[in-house]
Amino acid sequence: MRPYSYKAGDTPLIISIPHAGTYVPDDVLARMTEAARTLPDTDWHVDTLYNFATTLGASVLKGNYSRYVIDLNRPPxxxxxxxxxxxxxxxxxxxxNNDPIYQPGQEPDSAEVRRRIETIWAPYHQCLGEVISEKLGNHGYALLYEAHSIRSVIPRLFEGRLPDLNLGTAGGKSASSDLENRLYDICQAAESFSSTRNGRFKGGYITRYYGQPGNGIHAVQLELTQCSYMNEDYPYEFLPHRASRIREVLKQLIECMLAWQPSQN
Structure with missing residues (x-):
């Protein structure tokens, strides 16, 4: 299995989807618990949710491996x-939910972790870095949109119900304030959907590491509640009618990024 799938676009925008992958090698799957084998913490269907983006000219990079194998949005x-x-x-x-992923004594050792970094994590980030450099060369700037989703209620990670649209810019450090404000205005105007920015989810490693507004790279993360487009319980089915409403908001966000230029800041 290739570490990632990539579709090139001709605009400055890159959409990174690191957590929608579901592939787990057989030798790893055999060591996992029954509950973990259903991959409950996957960013289910996010690639489907944003399948309109390539027609708008965005480049899309998606991780193919499950985040249980290695999390592409964590530092090495x-x-x-x-x-x-x-x-x-x-x-x-x-x-x-704090339940174990692995059966007792079956956790990966340091050598296995290193192999996963070298064969899965590193290729994804090498591709992302190369695409960003290409965008900078072709357009003079690059826009990075981190697409994520999560269950709306996870007591371990946050209290109560998470807002539907969680915009993160590493506390304002990873993108132009003008771009951030324009995107957040769209989130706030979205009827029936709650929103926040730089709340519990400010952006993971990818947003924080690659977002360098001073160097022409503007990165944002959107963490989306899964109840806004799918059934959050197994088997995690995609709900097209429900998804159509949130997809309209996502289209507005993507179109806003495509229309924006750093000179506007």
Missing amino acids: DDTPLYPGMDTTGLCPQTLF
Whole structure:
């Protein structure tokens, strides 16, 4: 299995989808618990939700492996993204509900973690870095949109119900404030959907590492509640009628990014 799938577009925009992958090698799957084998913490159907983006000229990069094998949105040294808060790591060993991913004694050792970094994590980031450089060369700037989704209620990670649209810019550090404000205006105007920015989810490693507005790279993350487009319980079915409403909001966000230029800031 290739570490990623990539479709090139001719605009400055790159959509990164690191957590929608579901592939788990057989030798890893055999060591996982029954609950983990259903991959409950996957960003289910996010690639389907944004399948309109390539027709608008966006480039789309999607990870093919499950985040349980390796999390592409964590730093390779596994430094916590939110110090002092509970979160999951580079090669997680627990589900979002704190149940184990692996059967007792079957967790990956340091050598296996290194192999996963070299064969899955590194190729994804090499491709992303190359595409960003290409966009900078062709357009003078690059726009990176991190597409994510999550269950609306996860007591381990946040209290109560998560807002539907969670815009993150690493606390304003990863993108132009003008771009951030325009995107957040769209989120706030979305009827029937709640929103916040730089709340519980400010952006993961990809947003924080690649977002360098001073160098012409503007990165944002959108964490979307799964109840806004799918059934959050197994078998995690996509609900087209429900998804059509949130997809209209997502189209507005993508079109806003495509219309925006750094000179507007």
